[in-house]
Amino acid sequence: MNIDKDFVFPSHVMFQEFDDEAIILDIRTQEHFGLNPISSFFLKNIQNGIKPLDIYALLLDEYDVSPEQLRSDLNALLDSLLKHQLIEVS
Amino acid sequence: MKPYSNEFKLLLEASQIPPSTEVITELFNKGIHQGYLFSLAIANGVLPLLYGVLKTTSHINVDKSFQRQAIQIQNTNFVMSAQLLQIIHLLKEKKVELIPIKGPLLSQHAYKDISLRPFSDLDILAKEEDLLEISQTLLSLGYKSEKDLAVLKHPYILEKFSDFSFTHPQTGLVIELHWKLLKTATAGLSNIADLFENKISIPFQNTSLNSLPLEEEFLYLCLHGAKHRFERIEWMNDLNRLFELYHEKYDYQKLLSMAKKEDSLSSYLLALRILHLSYKRSISDTQTLQLMNGRKIKVLYEKVFSLHAKDYILQTKKEGIRWMELLFSIRLEDNFLKKIMILKSIIFPLYMDDILNMKKIPDSLTFLYYLKRLSRYIKTKVL
Numbered sequence: 001m002n003i004d005k006d007f008v009f010p011s012h013v014m015f016q017e018f019d020d021e022a023i024i025l026d027i028r029t030q031e032h033f034g035l036n037p038i039s040s041f042f043l044k045n046i047q048n049g050i051k052p053l054d055i056y057a058l059l060l061d062e063y064d065v066s067p068e069q070l071r072s073d074l075n076a077l078l079d080s081l082l083k084h085q086l087i088e089v090s
Numbered sequence: 091m092k093p094y095s096n097e098f099k100l101l102l103e104a105s106q107i108p109p110s111t112e113v114i115t116e117l118f119n120k121g122i123h124q125g126y127l128f129s130l131a132i133a134n135g136v137l138p139l140l141y142g143v144l145k146t147t148s149h150i151n152v153d154k155s156f157q158r159q160a161i162q163i164q165n166t167n168f169v170m171s172a173q174l175l176q177i178i179h180l181l182k183e184k185k186v187e188l189i190p191i192k193g194p195l196l197s198q199h200a201y202k203d204i205s206l207r208p209f210s211d212l213d214i215l216a217k218e219e220d221l222l223e224i225s226q227t228l229l230s231l232g233y234k235s236e237k238d239l240a241v242l243k244h245p246y247i248l249e250k251f252s253d254f255s256f257t258h259p260q261t262g263l264v265i266e267l268h269w270k271l272l273k274t275a276t277a278g279l280s281n282i283a284d285l286f287e288n289k290i291s292i293p294f295q296n297t298s299l300n301s302l303p304l305e306e307e308f309l310y311l312c313l314h315g316a317k318h319r320f321e322r323i324e325w326m327n328d329l330n331r332l333f334e335l336y337h338e339k340y341d342y343q344k345l346l347s348m349a350k351k352e353d354s355l356s357s358y359l360l361a362l363r364i365l366h367l368s369y370k371r372s373i374s375d376t377q378t379l380q381l382m383n384g385r386k387i388k389v390l391y392e393k394v395f396s397l398h399a400k401d402y403i404l405q406t407k408k409e410g411i412r413w414m415e416l417l418f419s420i421r422l423e424d425n426f427l428k429k430i431m432i433l434k435s436i437i438f439p440l441y442m443d444d445i446l447n448m449k450k451i452p453d454s455l456t457f458l459y460y461l462k463r464l465s466r467y468i469k470t471k472v473l
Contacts, residue, residue, distance in 0.1 A: 011296050
């Protein structure tokens with residue numbers, strides 16, 4: 001499961017928060033993706049060097065969501081980011 | 091002398107590190123016109139900074155237009171930063187180096203946030219031998235140049251001009267490609283090889299970017315701000331932010347010596363006087379402190395103060411020669427010969443087309459360009 005690994009942003013990626021949302025962009029292609037508040041919170045903490053499992057615990061405290069659902073959503077997010085080379089395993 | 095308006099005082103207070111909530115509250119209690127404040131903040135390039143301060147001052151209700159404008163600047167800065175990184179990435183693959191100046195890098199370097207400092211274009215400094223390669227890369231990204239790239243091979247153009255613009259027709263983004271830091275630089279700041287040799291690295295997003303060496307960056311921004319009479323608070327803020335970060339690292343004797351070599355001591359001292367008086371910065375170097383209290387610097391500072399007090403930045407500028415600006419530039423200039431050159435460049439400006447239209451002439455005949463300028467002056471002003 002991806003959530004058990006550690007991640008970093010590659011040097012070709014820009015991540016910027018806009019209030020409670022964010023954009024992640026590949027500078028090579030200028031392809032970009034809008035992120036909802038939960039994804040934004042997750043990636044902001046990844047950028048700050050916090051482990052995915054610790055962020056998962058923070059989110060579980062903050063939001064009314066089942067552990068299984070949150071784990072599945074975060075894994076899907078990480079899958080998608082890995083596929084687009086917007087994040088890499090450290 | 092006319093005092094600052096409450097709105098201008100508010101912008102200055104919001105620019106302090108840290109700003110005082112008491113002073114801001116007091117200014118609001120005295121009366122602040124939010125529409126006027128909004129216009130003044132945009133013109134001074136401090137709206138995101140002001141909005142950031144006001145939104146954390148809980149009892150102040152800020153008009154929605156401030157938030158909208160701050161978000162718009164944030165979006166623009168993000169897009170422009172992404173574009174800068176793409177250009178650097180593409181050029182890195184071709185082993186071409188450049189140094190971004192001002193723009194996103196300055197915002198990140200001085201403010202630690204690309205959203206806090208508005209910028210309208212991207213400025214990049216390059217070595218002369220890389221100009222064509224960089225230009226080709228910009229063209230491949232869809233940028234257009236007003237003139238043929240051949241101008242970048244013309245020695246007289248390279249000598250007399252300092253930059254060349256590219257515009258993206260779809261996004262409207264403008265990139266200024268510089269091969270000199272200042273048109274008039276004569277010493278350290280004009281030695282591009284040295285600037286590249288001594289460049290430093292600044293963390294930017296998930297990578298790092300080249301930046302000018304610390305003293306050179308500070309001096310360049312002092313000279314740039316002084317050239318524009320520090321009309322915008324953002325130019326003073328840039329220096330204040332950098333000073334906050336590096337005042338203990340700066341070599342003041344080196345700065346003084348570089349400023350003297352550039353014949354720009356007055357510009358540098360004016361900037362320091364502004365930091366000292368408008369931002370309460372203490373200058374530890376006694377020689378610098380003594381020099382910046384000289385009569386000429388005091389007069390220049392008073393002029394900057396009066397321009398701020400009468401909102402010169404918001405005034406509609408007339409076409410043609412602006413005598414106040416010309417007089418300020420002449421007064422600021424330390425070298426008598428350069429004072430004459432300023433007058434000459436205003437009355438008889440040299441355009442790239444003057445050189446291009448006269449085809450290539452031998453170096454010994456370059457004085458003919460002056461005749462061309464004189465003939466244009468006679469045509470437009472006399473006939």
